[in-house]
Amino acid sequence: MILDTKRLLSFLLLMMLLFVKPFQAEAQLLGTKATTEEPEKTPDDSLGRRTPQGTVNGFIKAIGDQNYLRASQYFVLSKRSYRKTAERIRIAKTFQQLLDQGGSFSPSSIISNKELGRIDDDLTTGVDLVGSISTNKNNIQLYVENQSDDSEPALWLFSSETIDAINAADVSGEKTFLDRILPKVLIERKLGNVPIGHWGVVVIMAVVAYLLSRLLIYIIIFLIHKIWKQADSEKGEAIIDAFTLPIQMYLTVILFVVTTQRMGISIVVRQRFSIIIITIGILAFLILLWRLTDFVSMFTRSRMNRRGRISAVSVVLFLSRTTKAAIVVIGIIVMLGIIGVDVTAGLAALGIGGIALALGAQKTIENFVGSVSLIADQPLRVGDYCRVDDIKGTVESIGMRSTTLRTSARTIVTIPNGQLSASKIENYAHRDRxxxxxxxxxxxxxxxxxxxxxxxxxxxxxxxxxxxxxxxxxxxxxxxxxxxxxxxxxxxxxxxxxxxxxxxxxxxxxxxxxxxxxxxxxxxxxxQTLYMATDIPxxxxxxxxxxxxxxxxxxxxxxxxxxxxxxxxxxxxxxxxxxxxxxxxxxxxx
Incomplete structure (x- = not known):
């Protein structure tokens, strides 16, 4: 009996423990807040060397401020060279002199702004090509290299091979073309730590490049008229007019870049103008697309008018306007990307907005597709007498959204093109008998x-x-x-x-x-007819x-x-x- 009592007490204690533990666990869960570990953020580098773009921009800013000691911190240097301050300053000044004589960096918007650098080129991962130096004595490729391991934050510096090539270059006694021809006062007086004469030459060269490009365009057009027999026709004139302005803009940019680089204008000035140059180049391409759209639209409309396909003109106009709107949107996105604005979020929002717009305008899109199919198949034309389902009438107009028919009762019936393209159309106008x-x-x-x-x-x-x-x-x-x-x-x-x-x-x-x-x-x-008249025998x-x-x-x-x-x-x-x-x-x- 005592043994049974002990067993009963043991069983009760075990059950109490089983019930108490879940309640304790639940109380602990309710009484404590769930904590999520936030990922550690990469500490910012005071010199902006986390990306290739930051390294190049930081180096340009340092030499523009004439802080050559700071500029040397963007180099991969040996321990011996790093200890010698004078050596570091000398390398930075040599680098700037080589860039002024015939070097250039890629436009800032083209250089990678990611810690991994560019991964779509043929170079080793962690190495990016950001520019080059080409003078009479030197031909150096400018590379930046990630010096950190995968476990550490990225640190991009000009590679040791690049610095060794710059260090070995002989620039003693060499002066740029501008240093030889500009008065001393225009070299000593500076604006933004750049000789004021360089700024003036940039403005002058921009005007000269524009005038030279106009002269070249005039000569090219003259030769085209001499060689191409159809150049004087309406079609030939339209094609020449479409290409004239974009090609002139490209020539102006090319002449400006080549001449300013050969004349020895400071890399600081040229790098600041790089965004303007690439913007003009992209703008010229967008203008070319715009003018080609106008030319194709004009040529197609005139062809449709000659063939009597008046209804196709509205479709051509709609497609032309849609193409121009797409050119404007793409141009704005590209321009924002050039000046450094992150358009990823905007593109995502645009995509979501486009989906919502497509869902809301489903019937409109259906009618537009229906109008395109009507123009392509041509089951009816303006002026045709036809029957659509149980409606008979003469086609008055074929628009982008709907088609109108005038019935024999002189009423107007409007049929959406989406519904019309799916209906049975009987066209009486095309009967041969x-x-x-x-x-x-x-x-x-x-x-x-x-x-x-x-x-x-x-x-x-x-x-x-x-x-x-x-x-x-x-x-x-x-x-x-x-x-x-x-x-x-x-x-x-x-x-x-x-x-x-x-x-x-x-x-x-x-x-x-x-x-x-x-x-x-x-x-x-x-x-069944009762005929009351006298029957004719x-x-x-x-x-x-x-x-x-x-x-x-x-x-x-x-x-x-x-x-x-x-x-x-x-x-x-x-x-x-x-x-x-x-x-x-x-x-x-x-």
Whole structure:
């Protein structure tokens, strides 16, 4: 009994521990805040040497301030050279002198602004090419190299190979072209730690480069007119005009860069102008795209007008404006990137905004795509009479969003192009022939010979009429109904439009009525119609006459049933005068 009590107490204690531990753990979780370790930020370098771009910009600023000791901190130096202050200053001054004589850095916006540097070039990871020096005696490639390990923050410095080449260069006694020709006062007086004469020469060279580029463009255009025969045409003039300004801007930039570098203008000045130079180059390319868009739009519109495709002009204009808007947007993004603005977030927002705009303008986009398909397939054109589903009318206009039809009631129906492109379109304007398909019902008293006469004469009429297509017409006795003898006619009228076909059909029906009246029979009235007039008796005389005619045909083997004799067909063709005698005709002079 005591043993059972001890076991019971042990069990109760174990259960209490099992329940208490979860509550303690939950209390601990509720009582303490979750802490997340923030990633350690890379400490900034006071000299801005974390990226290749920062290293180059910092070095340019240091030599511009004439702080050559600070400029030497951007070099990979040996311990011996680093201890000698005079040696470090000498290397920095030599570097600046070589750059002034014939060196250049890549524009700041092109140099990588990432700690990893450029990874899309052919160089080793951690090494970037940022410029070059090319003089009569020296040809040096300027490299920056990441001196830190993967576990340490990046530290980009001019490589030891570059510094060794600069240190070994002989610049004693060498003066730049400007130092030799400028007055001493323009060299000693400085603006922004740069001789004031350099700033003046930059302005003068900009004007000279512009004038030289205009002269070169004039000579090039003159030679083009001499060589190219179509240069004086409207198309040739448009092409020349599209390329003139962009090429002139490119020539101005090239002449300015080459001359300023060869004349020995300070690298500080040239590097500050590098952003302006590359901006002008990109602007020239955007202007070229803009003018080419205008030329293609003008050429396409004139071609569409000559072909009569007026509806395609609106599509060309819309595409032209869309292309120009894209050129402006891309130009703004590129310009912001050049001046150092990070456009990544803006592009992401633009992408999200574009998706939202596309979803909101889904119907508009659908109508635009529908208009493009209408222009490409051309199921209808302006002026065509057509039927769209259950709507009949003449096409008045085909726009970017919708197409308008004018119905026979003179009302305007507007159909969205997205819906129109998915509808069944029946175009009456493109018919090459008009069907003539009357069905006659003759009286039950019509004799077989009268029926034979009708079949022959009706077909003869169709063969003889000049407005009926030469394809063999069909005139068949197709059946006997409860109240009539059924004759079906199928032929095609050759006419330039619907109104003319109606005129021909009217003439054919009138002539057929004459044949029916001459045969002695008449059209049957529907049995459900109560006809109160006195019935016209069948003409026995005409019936006898028709019977004699058919008998004569049979005797001479001239009954044109079930087929016509080809010789007889040739005799009948064009034998009817149309319009008939007595009809009004418009004279050619009128």
């Amino acid at each position: 008009f069907i003539f398909n009357p069905i006659f019902g003759f009286r039950m008293e019509t004799t077989p010979d009268q029926m034979r006469y009708l079949l022959v004469e009706l077909r003869s009429l169709l063969y003889a009429h000049p407005a009926v297509l030469n394809s063999p017409p069909i005139v068949r006795f197709t059946g006997i109904t409860a109240d009539a003898l059924k004759v079906e006619i199928t032929a095609y009228i050759e006419a330039i439009n619907f109104e003319t076909s109606q005129e021909v059909q009217e003439d054919l029906l009138l002539r057929m009525m004459d044949i029916i009246e001459k045969s002695g029979t008449s059209l049957a009235y529907p049995s 069948v003409s026995n005389e005409k019936a006898d006459e028709v019977a004699k005619t058919v008998k004569k045909w049979k005797k001479n083997n001239e009954l044109q049933l079930p087929k016509f004799d080809p010789k007889r067909v040739e005799e009948l063709k064009g034998s009817i005068k149309y319009p008939d005698d007595g009809s009004f005709e418009i004279k050619e002079e009128e």
